[in-house]
Amino acid sequence: MVGIALLLNFQGKYSDAKSTFFASLIALFVGAATVIYNIDHWSLTKQSAIHFLIMLITVYPILLLSGWFTIVSVFDAxxxxxxxxxxGAILWLVLFTLAKVFSW
Structure with missing residues (x-):
């Protein structure tokens, strides 16, 4: 996705390039943090809490800096x-349900 962002930037589509770059960062952090769910000796609660904290310190700031939202006050943040x-809660519930339905 970073390559796509670079191509968009070279084409002068700066807004699209910026959005693609931020989306790629979010995908990177979300994907990297999923390994937490492979730690079998942790409870699902602990795995989910650690994953949430990682998303909070990576994805949330990206959302604030991305320009996708208008931020004028702390209330906006x-x-x-x-x-x-x-x-996050909706995605967690959907993926949890799918994992339960398709687990062997």
Missing amino acids: LKIFLFFVLV
């Missing part, structure tokens, strides 16, 4: 945080 938590 709080709204973005609530969006971050809501989307």
Whole structure:
């Protein structure tokens, strides 16, 4: 995705390049943090809490810096945080359900 962002940048599509770059950073951190769920001696609660903390210190700041949201006040950052938590919870529930349905 970084390569796509570079191509977009060279084509003068700076906004698209910036968005693609930030999306690639989010994908990188989310993908890298999934290894936490392979630590079998940790409970699902601990795995989920550690994953949330990693997302909080990586993905949340990216959302704030990406320019995808208007940030004028601390209240705006709080709204973005609530969006971050809501989307994360929905994704966690969907993936948890799929893992239970398709586990052998």
